[in-house]
Amino acid sequence: MTRRDILKTSLATFLALNASSCASKRSTPINKQSINNKNPKIVIVGGGWSGLSVAKNIKKFVPHAEVTLVEKRDHFVSCPVSNPWLFDMVNLDFLTHSYIDAAKNHNYTYVQASASGLDTTNNILKTTQGDIEFDYLVFALGIEYDYNEWCKDDQELEKQLRLNYPAAFIPGSEHLSLKRKIQNFKSGNFVLTVPPGNYRCLPAPYERACLLAEHFKTNKLDAKVYLLDANNKITIKEEGFSTAMKELYSDYLVYISDAPILEFDLKNKIVKTDFDEIKFEDASFYPRVKSPKLLEDLGLTIKTPYNRVEANLDHYTNQFVGYKNIYGCGDIRPMGFSKSGNTAYTEGENVAKNIANTIYNKPSKWVSPITVCISIISQHPDREISLVSQYKYGKNGETNFNGTTTDEAWKTNTLGAQKAQFSWAQSMYDSMFYG
Numbered sequence: 001m002t003r004r005d006i007l008k009t010s011l012a013t014f015l016a017l018n019a020s021s022c023a024s025k026r027s028t029p030i031n032k033q034s035i036n037n038k039n040p041k042i043v044i045v046g047g048g049w050s051g052l053s054v055a056k057n058i059k060k061f062v063p064h065a066e067v068t069l070v071e072k073r074d075h076f077v078s079c080p081v082s083n084p085w086l087f088d089m090v091n092l093d094f095l096t097h098s099y100i101d102a103a104k105n106h107n108y109t110y111v112q113a114s115a116s117g118l119d120t121t122n123n124i125l126k127t128t129q130g131d132i133e134f135d136y137l138v139f140a141l142g143i144e145y146d147y148n149e150w151c152k153d154d155q156e157l158e159k160q161l162r163l164n165y166p167a168a169f170i171p172g173s174e175h176l177s178l179k180r181k182i183q184n185f186k187s188g189n190f191v192l193t194v195p196p197g198n199y200r201c202l203p204a205p206y207e208r209a210c211l212l213a214e215h216f217k218t219n220k221l222d223a224k225v226y227l228l229d230a231n232n233k234i235t236i237k238e239e240g241f242s243t244a245m246k247e248l249y250s251d252y253l254v255y256i257s258d259a260p261i262l263e264f265d266l267k268n269k270i271v272k273t274d275f276d277e278i279k280f281e282d283a284s285f286y287p288r289v290k291s292p293k294l295l296e297d298l299g300l301t302i303k304t305p306y307n308r309v310e311a312n313l314d315h316y317t318n319q320f321v322g323y324k325n326i327y328g329c330g331d332i333r334p335m336g337f338s339k340s341g342n343t344a345y346t347e348g349e350n351v352a353k354n355i356a357n358t359i360y361n362k363p364s365k366w367v368s369p370i371t372v373c374i375s376i377i378s379q380h381p382d383r384e385i386s387l388v389s390q391y392k393y394g395k396n397g398e399t400n401f402n403g404t405t406t407d408e409a410w411k412t413n414t415l416g417a418q419k420a421q422f423s424w425a426q427s428m429y430d431s432m433f434y435g
């Protein structure tokens with residue numbers, strides 16, 4: 001079996017897809033309001049990797065459109081490159097960008113507000129800053145955490161996990177808390193988890209574990225990372241991560257597959273899996289992910305083979321099923337693409353193109369998003385591994401990788417020397433905010 005075959009096999013878990021939900025469906029228009037294609041009002045909710053891409057590209061494809069980006073935050077902080085930031089490889093400025101710059105440079109309007117409701121009969125988005133009319137609406141809301149599997153109805157447990165052991169897979173306070181935890185950590189076990197399902201950024205938990213193990217090693221701490229993986233093996237770039245764990249970090253990193261946490265004893269700081277009880281000094285527990293509650297409340301979600309709650313999108317057009325002028329993209333999607341920034345950005349470009357074609361009365365053809373994922377294995381010296389892939393749908397509608405290339409030869413490749421992850425990220429920030 002070649003390295004590429006191994007990689008494909010490990011990814012297959014994430015790519016088997018509910019055929020019925022994937023089949024191309026003609027959306028039934030239920031909006032009563034007519035759509036103005038002469039001076040279309042296009043509203044995008046969510047200024048992350050996908051929403052920023054839609055906003056920029058729709059202005060490129062339909063220059064006369066009135067484009068509004070509704071984003072609840074007042075500035076952008078990147079999740080990509082946040083693992084290196086935890087270990088002081090870049091400063092916060094590198095990750096932080098201004099929505100004002102994005103709107104000014106790409107000639108659209110940025111409204112800082114939270115979307116809170118939707119009137120589909122009159123094409124009105126409800127926000128904390130008032131109602132906004134639209135002809136086309138795009139939801140690009142990213143993820144929320146789904147603690148249900150761990151906590152069931154135990155709200156106190158969920159509160160304790162969120163407060164004391166935040167996952168840090170959504171940018172903001174969680175990342176600041178995790179960085180402080182790492183800086184203050186003196187000795188003992190530090191537990192990290194990999195969730196099941198199609199979670200945000202497949203390689204990020206492994207990258208974070210490697211960098212944390214390197215931090216313990218470099219600072220000669222009597223400490224170990226316990227990486228508890230709910231999956232039966234490393235979900236992506238398996239050869240690169242597994243060889244790094246064995247050859248670089250065997251004294252500092254314990255990787256356990258098939259190890260979903262079944263019980264939390266937070267008082268005694270113990271987690272239990274099927275076979276192990278692990279005592280920990282500190283931890284960051286990454287639960288399953290889901291689409292944001294707003295979409296659930298609006299009745300715009302479905303259950304998929306990956307996650308309990310994902311956006312109910314047509315897999316070919318990105319329109320919400322039943323709506324001709326409401327689209328969704330990015331990590332909310334139900335398709336089996338990797339929930340990652342490059343995928344979200346290129347999918348956003350495709351959605352912008354679809355909307356433009358509709359406005360100009362042209363047909364659209366499905367185009368695959370592109371996943372580019374570069375992970376850092378160590379910083380002394382800088383060693384990196386990468387994967388680039390597109391996708392195709394199988395006969396039964398399942399999602400498969402298409403034309404995947406990987407470079408997991410961290411001992412000999414030049415990705416680290418080129419600082420490939422930072423170069424890629426810089427080019428994406430330039431495109432979303434400045435270019």
Ligand SMILES: Cc1cc2nc3c(=O)[nH]c(=O)nc-3n(C[C@H](O)[C@H](O)[C@H](O)COP(=O)(O)OP(=O)(O)OC[C@H]3O[C@@H](n4cnc5c(N)ncnc54)[C@H](O)[C@@H]3O)c2cc1C
Pocket residue numbers: 045046047048049050051070071072073078079080081082083113114115116140141142143168169170200201204292294329330331332339340341342343344372373374
């Ligand atoms: C540690 C880490 C490392 C990663 N590394 C990489 C990497 O190297 N490469 C890569 O390609 N990807 C990486 N990713 C994944 C990447 O960050 C996500 O896949 C990407 O952010 C998804 O884009 P999105 O637009 O769907 O969601 P987001 O980027 O999360 O954007 C969603 C936006 O919607 C806003 N929003 C939500 N609800 C509302 C509302 N009601 N009203 C208004 N605004 C709202 C949010 O504030 C947010 O700004 C990484 C992620 C993490 C956590």
